Amino acid sequence: MMSATTRQLVAAAAAGDQEAWAALIDRYSSLLWSVARSFRLPDSDAADVVQTTWLRLVEHLDGVDDPDRLPGWLATTVRRECLRLVRRAAHESYGPIAEVADDGPGLDAGVLKDERDAALWLAFAQLDEGCQQLLRVLMADPPPAYATVAAALDLPIGSIGPTRARCLSKLRQMPGISQLADGTSAWDGSPGRAT
Amino acid sequence: MGRVPGEGHVSEPLSDDELMARLSEVAAVADPVPEALLSAARAAFGLRDLDARVAELMRDSAVDVSATAVRGPGPRMLSFESGEVAIECEVTPDAARRDIFGQLVGGTAPAVDAQVPGQPPVTVPVDADGCFSVRGLPAGPARLRARLADGTTLVTSWAVI
Helix, strand or coil: CCCCCHHHHHHHHHCCCHHHHHHHHHHHHHHHHHHHHHCCCCHHHHHHHHHHHHHHHHHHHHHCCCHHHHHHHHHHHHHHHHHHHHHHHHHCCCCCCCCCCCCCCCCCCCCCCCHHHHHHHHHHHCCCHHHHHHHHHHCCCCCCCHHHHHHHHCCCHHHHHHHHHHHHHHHHCCCCCHHHHCCCCCCCCCECECC | CCCCCCCCCCCCCCCHHHHHHHHHHHHHHHCCCCHHHHHHHHHHHHHCCCCCEEEEEEEECCCCHHHHHHHCCCCEEEEEEECCEEEEEEEEEECCEEEEEEEEECCCCCEEEEECCCCCCEEEECCCCCEEEEEEEECCEEEEEEECCCCCEEEECCEEC
16 A cells, blocks of 8 residues: 555545555655644644644545645645644734743654764754754655645745755754764764664 | 764765755654554544535634734634535633634524544534534534534534634
8 A cells, every 4th residue: 555656545545445544644644743843833733733634634535636736735734724823822812832941842852862863853953943944844754845845834846955955054063963974973874774 | 773883984974865864764763743643643534524515714813813903812713614604613712621602604503513533522502593602622623513404414624723
């Protein structure tokens, strides 16, 4: 099922195939979660917007105009739901959406056993908000197409590549990571690391 | 990683693609998609409602800034519409609970079901003016469903309340 195209999965799910539905969730949940986190939503709000996006897809399974563009539709839907929660918190009497800690939601490096990974995550958490947002979406697995990223963040598609390069360059210059990524340590991209 | 930290090991620096892949792997460990969310997403398929027509969310005072500017802060207003039938909702928060005071416009129904994923629906009566109220729903996605007098079923689009 994982090798099926998104078009095939949408068609099968619309016909009532629960396994096809589960395969769509496996394929795109990381994207949706990454977008929600890129808006710095805490756990419960992030879960609500992702779940609502899936519920909306269930609602619209029969009306998906172009299944090949499903990732873009999902990204746009989850972005709108994120903005809804962010603005609701800003304009209404719902109170702050999160107790703002030093790090944003999901940015705790404590669970990372490898100190190089922890250093990388800490450095990421110190980037400016724009870079954090873009890179967090790009961390989705499988890697999203730039068109999907553009839909998730309402950015021109042509800006994604250059901004990614600029943000990764900033990341390399962060204290605590420069020595990890400058080629003098074993922390590199050569074969042997887990994929 | 699969590598022993090198001592004096010199190698090529990470390319952008390699660094991005590394970030992706770290994110999968440090901030994974919660398993409970994946389960809930799979279960969402069971909430498919093939018989109902969907009333789309047309207005939301939380995002319509002009509405907020006119009214000032207050309960959140949500408007769902399908053709001539509309469901207007006022959502009032109380910690992690939400109360809905709503009105069915352009159609009649004896009752409205408030539905939350993973829970049995809550049925409340609709009065002669089309008004109904649902108390104590958990914060999160919810929808309303009404069997109209003309025999059709109307269901609102899912919204996070």
